[in-house]
Amino acid sequence: MITNGVPQPPTVYPLAKARVWAMLFGSLVFVALGIVFLVAHSTVKMTMAGAAAVPFFGLCAVLIILRLLRDRPELVVDDAGVEHVRLGRFGWDEIAAVRIREQQVRNAKQRFIELVLHDPDAYLTRAPRLVRSTASMNARLGIGPANMATNTLPVPPEEVVEAMRRHRPGLAVQY
Numbered sequence: 001m002i003t004n005g006v007p008q009p010p011t012v013y014p015l016a017k018a019r020v021w022a023m024l025f026g027s028l029v030f031v032a033l034g035i036v037f038l039v040a041h042s043t044v045k046m047t048m049a050g051a052a053a054v055p056f057f058g059l060c061a062v063l064i065i066l067r068l069l070r071d072r073p074e075l076v077v078d079d080a081g082v083e084h085v086r087l088g089r090f091g092w093d094e095i096a097a098v099r100i101r102e103q104q105v106r107n108a109k110q111r112f113i114e115l116v117l118h119d120p121d122a123y124l125t126r127a128p129r130l131v132r133s134t135a136s137m138n139a140r141l142g143i144g145p146a147n148m149a150t151n152t153l154p155v156p157p158e159e160v161v162e163a164m165r166r167h168r169p170g171l172a173v174q175y
Helices: 017-040 044-069 120-126 129-140 157-167
Strands: 011-013 075-078 081-084 088-091 095-105 108-117 147-149 172-174
Touching (some): 011 157, 075 157, 095 157
Antiparallel strands (some): 108 147
């Protein structure tokens, strides 16, 4: 938005490093437990659990380390649109609305910001592979392909939505 003839500076959200360090620690704990299960191999279930946990959480740990080493903002909101480190760049003309969603995952609620797109298929043609691979599962849950996890942001999702509305005053917010 231009105020008094001057564009607003971008709103930049860095990676919430303390939370991401905690996720790394958790991944490493599960790798260690998987190794213990593999070494102990007291039951077939424990051995299978260890065989699944070590590569899965090991990959998670590697991806988290890469994310910590990459010194990029997690999210940038500006007068032209939104750029998310995982989802890519969206112009305001692509975004029909935004909404804060909650997903119950076991005993915890996972909050995320969904960008409701005018043409989700057009986005999916340029989306990163991980987004494309999870799009059909998200569609079955009634969720679009452009979802930003809020656990890696240093502020609550409501603050991000307010920043979006400062840069795009007419932006529709769905509840």
